[in-house]
Amino acid sequence: MPALTKKKVKDFIVDGVFFLVGSFIFAISVNTFTAPNNIAPGGLTGAATMLNYVCGIPIGVVTLLMNIPIFLWGLFEVGYRFIIKTIVATILSSVMIDLTVDILPQYQGDMLLTTVFGGFFSGLGLALIFVRGGTTGGTDLIANLISLRVRHLSLGRLVLIVDMVIVVISAFVYKSFESPLYATIVIFITSKVIDVVLYGSDIGNGKMIFIISQKNEEIAQRIMDRIGRGVTELRSRGAYTKQNGEVLLCAVSRQEVYKVYDIIHSIDPDAFTIVGEAGEISGEGFKQMQKNHAESKRKKQKDKHNS
Structure with missing residues (x-):
């Protein structure tokens, strides 16, 4: 077997293992912590969690169905090779959520523990998928595709906009003011865990x-x-x-x-x-430039005042 083919087979196996383990850990977050406690932490999974609450439709099935038009859009915009891992990871994570819903225990105790561990397992599972170049579709893929057309909006801002819309809707679905607050905490912890797993605890700009x-x-x-x-x-x-x-x-x-x-x-x-x-990046596309300018301006004003 040629060396390149061996490498492809090895990469395929490693991708599969990471996607499976990551999907299972992500399913723990959904089935054990967030869904049983009426928390919809953004993304299509959050939307699917709300539909499951209202209609009883399995979360994984809804997530996969909602991702299909996004996949078709992605295939049209960027081609098959660019999103193949996202398609595979999304299918695996959706199937894993539904397969484990009756197996995993449901925690309905302290809500602070629910948000902390829900965010932790969500971040860890997604990070294992991200590290092999995949995503679970949803808002990440939507943001990527929109950014191809709308250049002045950053990917992070696009993801945040979509996630927060779903979080706000959850307040009306669950008829609870606390639910979106808990969801916001889960989203925050998830993002921090992803950063630590992917890039270590010493995170620069x-x-x-x-x-x-x-x-x-x-x-x-x-x-x-x-x-x-x-x-x-x-x-x-x-x-x-x-x-x-x-x-x-x-x-x-x-x-x-x-x-x-x-x-x-x-x-x-x-x-x-x-x-x-x-450690520091200044220039177009990075906030640090504005931060440095503001700090410099404040320092000059302070020096002028002292003199």
Whole structure:
């Protein structure tokens, strides 16, 4: 078996294991903590949880059905290779939720523990899926597709808008003011756990990605088109081969790293990639520039006042 084929088989197996384990852990969050306590923590899973409460339709089935038109939209916009892992991960997570609904215990005790552990298991499960380049569809995929058309809105803001709409609706569905508050806590903990699992506890403001590939132009163009981040070409020279080449440099947010990985892997599985911590990033697309400007302005005003 050729080396490349062996690598593909190995990647396929590893992807499957991570997706299965991640889906099971995510199902624990839904079936043990959030759904039994009337918490709809955003996303299509949150919408499916509300429909399950109203109509009794299985959460996994509803989630999968709602994702189908999004998949078709994604296939039309970005093609099969870009969302195949998302399709697989979404199917697995949806099936896992319904398969384990009668197996997993339901916790209906302290609501603070419910939100903490619901967010923890949700974040851990999703992170295992994200680390292999997949997502569970829903708001993440919707935000990616909308961002291709609406460049002035960030992906994070788009995801937040959709999630918060679902959270607000949950207050009317469950007829409870507390339900959306608990859902907000779950969303917050989920995002923090994902960051820690994917990028460690020492989290800066962004990541620097260096890419060495034989398909630099295609990778750079895809990153600019799909994620909306700029890419810089750096001239390089191999110490061993003495050949001139180029290294791609891209600064991204923490949440975008796995998306860049997915793009690179879909174009050139043999590409060499280095991800480094960026303690501070200033410029277009990053809030730090505005923060630095505001701090500098306050400092000048303070100095002027003291003088």
